[in-house]
Amino acid sequence: MKKSLLKIYKTLLKHFGYRNWWPAKTKIEIIIGAILAQNTNWKNVELAISNLREAKVLSYKGLQETPVDQLAELIRPSGYYNVKAQKLKTFVEFLSEEFSGSLMMMFREETSILRDKLLSVKGIGPETADSILLYAGQHLVFVSDLYTYRVMTRHKLLPEKADYHQIQKFFQDNIPEDIDLYNDFHAQIVTVGAKYCNKTPKCEECPLREFLPIEQSE
DNA sequence: CACCAGGCAAGTA
DNA sequence: TACTTGCATGGT
Numbered sequence: 001m002k003k004s005l006l007k008i009y010k011t012l013l014k015h016f017g018y019r020n021w022w023p024a025k026t027k028i029e030i031i032i033g034a035i036l037a038q039n040t041n042w043k044n045v046e047l048a049i050s051n052l053r054e055a056k057v058l059s060y061k062g063l064q065e066t067p068v069d070q071l072a073e074l075i076r077p078s079g080y081y082n083v084k085a086q087k088l089k090t091f092v093e094f095l096s097e098e099f100s101g102s103l104m105m106m107f108r109e110e111t112s113i114l115r116d117k118l119l120s121v122k123g124i125g126p127e128t129a130d131s132i133l134l135y136a137g138q139h140l141v142f143v144s145d146l147y148t149y150r151v152m153t154r155h156k157l158l159p160e161k162a163d164y165h166q167i168q169k170f171f172q173d174n175i176p177e178d179i180d181l182y183n184d185f186h187a188q189i190v191t192v193g194a195k196y197c198n199k200t201p202k203c204e205e206c207p208l209r210e211f212l213p214i215e216q217s218e
Numbered sequence: 219c220a221c222c223a224g225g226c227a228a229g230t231a
Numbered sequence: 232t233a234c235t236t237g238c239a240t241g242g243t
Binding site for chain 2: 146147
């Protein structure tokens, strides 16, 4: 199994090239993006981020000093804007209280301890926590998501009932412990997922078509 | 027009 | 524990 996952990665890498994720400059921008991206098309997130940038509030202080309803207006294109504005505020409060507003201090925490702390923040679930850990903090956690679920289940590598933790463990148990690999593998899965392995799959053109299981008639 | 996107929390049985 | 529902915009 170790081999087949890596083979999938290599196929994706050859097809799409190194993805160079996360598409953001600063750590806080990555965190903001991770929250805004929840159940939302990335294009919409980009619109929201660029609004925040233009308003010069794409920073810890910016978020802290901007009223929640103003933030909501700025991030409107990302959808669920009221909930997400509150989530940004809640994260800022968490960072302020737990780590004196320092991401540097936050990411110095041991991985599993920090993961638990992030999960205790309202609005941060497993995927958002792991995206923050891996992409903003370079912690060794594999990020799963809807596309990961689809790619794995459609290729019969995991059962339909597989939950987040199971998917994550499957990757962590079967590929080398390498931050750059974790980083780019997830990026590749999202890329192939968005293009070919979405709700209405286009397996004929998918670079992973050769990995599809043999169809059984019944 | 309907349906979906790089989730999560809260409510119900 | 295992479903269900609310949150909401912009693209196809």
